[in-house]
Amino acid sequence: MTSTVAAPNPLRPARAWVAPAAMAAVLGLFLLASPLRVEEAPLAVEQPDGTWDTPAGTPYLVETSWLDSGYFLWFVTWAAGLSCVTAVLVARRRPVLATLLAAWPFLTVPLLGTFVWGWWLALLMITCLVVQDSWRRAVVPLVVTLAGAWLYALTNVPAALPIGPVHAGSYDGERPVEAGLIYTVAVSLVVGVAAVVRTARASSRRSLAAAATERHALEVESVAVERARLARDLHDVVAHHVSLVAVRAESAPYTYPDLGDDARRVLADIAGDAREALGELRQVLAVLQRTDGSARAPQPTACDIAGLVEQARAAGQDVTLTGDCEDVPAAQGYVLYRAAQEALTNARRHAPGAPTTITLAHVSDVAGLRVTNPVDPPAGAGDVVPGGGLIGMRERVEALGGVVTAEREGPEFVLVVSLPVGPREAVPAVGRDVRRDAAGVA
Structure with a gap:
């Protein structure tokens, strides 16, 4: 970053x-x-x-x-x-x-x-x-x-x-005294103007330095907050699968009574290691100061972006959703969900009333989304100053090895998020057709 x-x-x-x-x-x-x-x-x-x-x-x-x-x-x-x-x-x-x-x-x-x-x-x-x-x-x-x-x-x-x-x-x-006084007043005025110019320039430099410091502090704070949030989210995902490992290892002797003593000891060790890993994850959350009253709910996935779109439409926002969300892994799906959520928020804030298009894609080992909305007046690419939301989004995506680009292309603002995923199995023909339409995302 x-x-x-x-x-x-x-x-x-x-x-x-x-x-x-x-x-x-x-x-x-x-x-x-x-x-x-x-x-x-x-x-x-x-x-x-x-x-x-x-x-x-x-x-x-x-x-x-x-x-x-x-x-x-x-x-x-x-x-x-x-x-x-x-x-x-x-x-x-x-x-x-x-x-x-x-x-x-x-x-x-x-x-x-x-x-x-x-x-x-x-x-x-x-x-x-x-x-x-x-x-x-x-x-x-x-x-x-x-x-x-x-x-x-x-x-x-x-x-x-x-x-x-x-x-x-x-x-x-x-009248030499009067002449000397006139020169003294003139010198005082000229030097006073020079001092005022110096004060104005110093004030401008301090303002620029303060603005740069504020932007840096905002970026650092956004990164820190997003990392803590990402750690909590990953805990929820990892804890779910590790707890499944522990439960299956503990229930295996009852499911398969013919297991030998060595296999039972190995399964017991696996269950103990899983329980220990869960405890260490809880300690990490304690360091991050997660309160006991924090909301604990199933993490959203890529397919839950449809719910976001419905909420935006209910609020009067013109949003179009296309693409394929099936078989996107949980971690990548959660990041895409948060990216779409931030993109819709930015569209409402900076382009109210403008139509927004969200395109999901999952091709081979890459999943991603593309969000576009018109901007007025059009500006050249590269003049986008990232705010806290984009900084946090980039932190999430880069944590999973992905890439984020946010820039103006002609009259439109374009946000593209690409995330690497493992190879996926073939999907139905309808999904493949949607992916062909959204292939430019990944």
């Missing part, structure tokens, strides 16, 4: 890279559209003593040979861009390393007097990605992101965007 426990998903590691890869692609395009431009140096101020003094806060490399050549600016632009894109890609696995890769470009701000706004965007992306896995691991990138936002707001340093250099707050960089 196939277990319903969910196997590990081999696609899960690959899916973990989807969000980082998408964000890294967006960041790369944003950085390409935001070229790093260095403003000209402010004019020097003439001092009273006739000297010229550069205003405080002037970038160190402005109007130096380093920048005039253009190589240093090109190196910073590409090195910082590649570092930030790499940081977003490795954020979920190495959050601290990713934060360092996205934060080091800001060390060039005192040298250039500007930066690319996409560098800070990389820090925000890293925070949103890491928060999907752990709040604690997201603390470092979150603190660095907020610190970068406040430095941008308070230092009046322009940031390169696709539209050109932009100051925090107003155009001239005034």
Whole structure:
């Protein structure tokens, strides 16, 4: 029997890279559209003593040979861009390393007097990605992101965007505190949305795991209950025949008074073994906790399926029964009876009012039945989820070496049960004709 426990998903590691890869692609395009431009140096101020003094806060490399050549600016632009894109890609696995890769470009701000706004965007992306896995691991990138936002707001340093250099707050960089607060609120909202997404995904995973656990528990419970019931049923069948052996062995000396002493002792031993076997069977039932008040009645056989059909018809169900039920052994007949009973129950539940056809067959050393009923709407084969009834039915059939198939074939649901039986003697011609009609069952 196939277990319903969910196997590990081999696609899960690959899916973990989807969000980082998408964000890294967006960041790369944003950085390409935001070229790093260095403003000209402010004019020097003439001092009273006739000297010229550069205003405080002037970038160190402005109007130096380093920048005039253009190589240093090109190196910073590409090195910082590649570092930030790499940081977003490795954020979920190495959050601290990713934060360092996205934060080091800001060390060039005192040298250039500007930066690319996409560098800070990389820090925000890293925070949103890491928060999907752990709040604690997201603390470092979150603190660095907020610190970068406040430095941008308070230092009046322009940031390169696709539209050109932009100051925090107003155009001239005034009202820095308000700008810092706006960035703080914006970061909180974005990270909060990321946290909500994480909570929703975790809830969905827990629901799926709980559903899988519930299905597995239902299957285990159904199998256990059906095995206990099958053991009790087999006890009733076996006990009947073993008790007959004991009675015949004990009555043989009276039926045949000419038996010798050795034969009488052998028969007595047979009767004792039979009685001992019955006692052990009762002990097994005690383990299975069968109550003394349990109903004890003759076990139904394959021919008793006709009674089931009559009861279903009396309840208003449209059922047609065809086939041969003669000479099916007791154990196999009981299993076929229970299978037909479960099939009729499922038909009433899932296809009320639809006609149901039951076909019995006993050909050579195989006995079985086939139950069909229309389903609406039709679905493809293989999408049948077994419930407790089908699981118990399969347990019964497989205990006797049989096979159960339950699937949708076009517009019909088809249940087929096949059970091996011993060779049977020839049956009347009418039985053979019915078996030819139902030969597709076995």
